[in-house]
Amino acid sequence: MHHLLERQYKKFFKDGAEVSPELQSFLKTVSTTYDNNDKDRTLLEHSFNVSSKEFSELNSKILKLVAELEAEKKSVEKKVRDRTQELLIANSRLTELDKTKTEFISVAAHQLRTPLSAIKWTMSLLLDENSSNLTPEQRSLLMKGYESNERIIRLINEMLVVTRIESGKMSYNFSFIHIEDLIENCMEEFVGQAKNRNIKLDFIEPPSKLPYINIDPDKIRTVLQNLIENAIFYTRDNGFITVSASAEGDHIRVSVKDNGIGIPEKQKVGIFNKFFRAENALKVRTDGSGLGLFVAKSIIEKHNGEIWFDSKEGEGTTFYFTVSCSDKV
Numbered sequence: 001m002h003h004l005l006e007r008q009y010k011k012f013f014k015d016g017a018e019v020s021p022e023l024q025s026f027l028k029t030v031s032t033t034y035d036n037n038d039k040d041r042t043l044l045e046h047s048f049n050v051s052s053k054e055f056s057e058l059n060s061k062i063l064k065l066v067a068e069l070e071a072e073k074k075s076v077e078k079k080v081r082d083r084t085q086e087l088l089i090a091n092s093r094l095t096e097l098d099k100t101k102t103e104f105i106s107v108a109a110h111q112l113r114t115p116l117s118a119i120k121w122t123m124s125l126l127l128d129e130n131s132s133n134l135t136p137e138q139r140s141l142l143m144k145g146y147e148s149n150e151r152i153i154r155l156i157n158e159m160l161v162v163t164r165i166e167s168g169k170m171s172y173n174f175s176f177i178h179i180e181d182l183i184e185n186c187m188e189e190f191v192g193q194a195k196n197r198n199i200k201l202d203f204i205e206p207p208s209k210l211p212y213i214n215i216d217p218d219k220i221r222t223v224l225q226n227l228i229e230n231a232i233f234y235t236r237d238n239g240f241i242t243v244s245a246s247a248e249g250d251h252i253r254v255s256v257k258d259n260g261i262g263i264p265e266k267q268k269v270g271i272f273n274k275f276f277r278a279e280n281a282l283k284v285r286t287d288g289s290g291l292g293l294f295v296a297k298s299i300i301e302k303h304n305g306e307i308w309f310d311s312k313e314g315e316g317t318t319f320y321f322t323v324s325c326s327d328k329v
Contacts, residue, residue, distance in 0.1 A: 113156050120149050158291040161222075162274065165298045172219060172302060176212040179220070179252055179323070180205060180245050186224045187243060190232060197237050201228075204244040213252050215323055219299045223307075226292035227256040227319050234281060234317075235260035251305065251322040259316035268311065272297045280313065296321070 123146040127139070134142070164170040180203075187203055194201040224243075231241045235258045242257045261280050263271060270276040275290040300307045304324040311317035 113153065113160075116149055116153050116156070120146065120153065123149065155289050155291075158289055158295060161295050162291055165295065170298075170302075172216045174214050174216050176214050177217055178210060179213050179215070179254065180210055182217055182221060183224060183243055183245060183254065186221050187228065189225070190228050193232055194241065197232065197235075197239075199232060199235055199237070200240040201232075202240070202242050204242060206244075206246055210245060210247050210252060211325055213323060213325055215303055216299075220303070220323065223296040223299050223321060224254075224256075226296050227321075230292060231256055231258040231260065231317075231319075234258070247325075248322070250325045252325060253320060253322045255318055255320045257316065257318040262313040262315050262317055263309070263311040264313050268309075271309070272307075 123142055127134075127142055127146065161170070184203055187201060190201060228241065228243065235241060239259050243255070244257075245252060245254045247253075263278050264280060267276075267278045271278070272293050273290075274294045276294075277290045297307050300321045300323065305322040307319070307321040309317055309319045
């Protein structure tokens with residue numbers, strides 16, 4: 001019998017007192033209930049003790065983890081600060097080196113251009129005045145020298161333009177013109193070059209006069225020269241080049257289309273980068289600088305325009321550019 005029930009039993013029943021079977025059964029049931037309650041309480045107390053211990057251990061682990069994370073955070077923040085400082089110093093150094101490089105290229109290019117211009121003048125004089133006294137071999141050698149000199153001068157001029165663009169010293173002189181007049185005038189420079197290769201060079205005139213547009217004619221001429229010259233270089237003999245211009249909303253769009261070698265798909269992304277040349281272009285022309293399209297893009301963006309292209313390797317390329325009709329540039 002449960003000890004609490006036994007105490008009450010002895011209080012009300014003397015030793016040897018007769019207890020009925022029903023009461024004995026009732027007391028047994030009550031005793032069992034007391035025993036079960038004790039077991040439940042003991043189990044509950046044990047559970048609370050265990051839970052409290054586990055919670056304490058878990059809390060300790062969490063606090064330890066938080067401390068470790070905080071320490072790691074501070075370590076990472078320090079590394080980031082140190083790395084950022086290193087990058088800032090490196091970037092500053094690169095900026096200084098780039099400025100030095102730009103200044104060097106500018107000075108070197110100017111120093112080279114003067115003697116090269118003198119060589120060009122001398123060769124031109126020899127070809128003009130003594131052409132009848134030259135043998136075919138001599139004339140051929142002079143022409144090769146003249147053309148090589150021209151390529152070097154053109155490369156130097158392109159490098160000077162790039163240095164002015166990068167240093168922000170590129171000057172622009174805007175005026176209102178009809179762009180189709182500029183296109184026709186520019187294309188005349190390439191008639192002989194295209195004819196020598198049996199390349200058909202056409203300008204598709206717009207059905208009516210295009211609006212006056214406020215641009216720097218010399219700079220846009222440079223863009224046209226680069227695009228048309230590239231088209232001639234990378235178009236097969238007996239090919240075609242078509243230039244067109246049209247008004248589209250508040251922009252004038254110009255296109256230069258050829259049926260040349262095209263641009264490989266994987267190399268399209270770098271086409272406007274400095275010194276970039278596609279692999280198939282290198283096979284056709286080894287002396288290109290890879291600066292023309294970079295210069296063209298910089299000039300067009302200065303005119304609030306865009307430049308892009310469509311191309312398929314082996315079938316040809318069409319370059320497009322737009323310039324704004326707005327008076328404000």
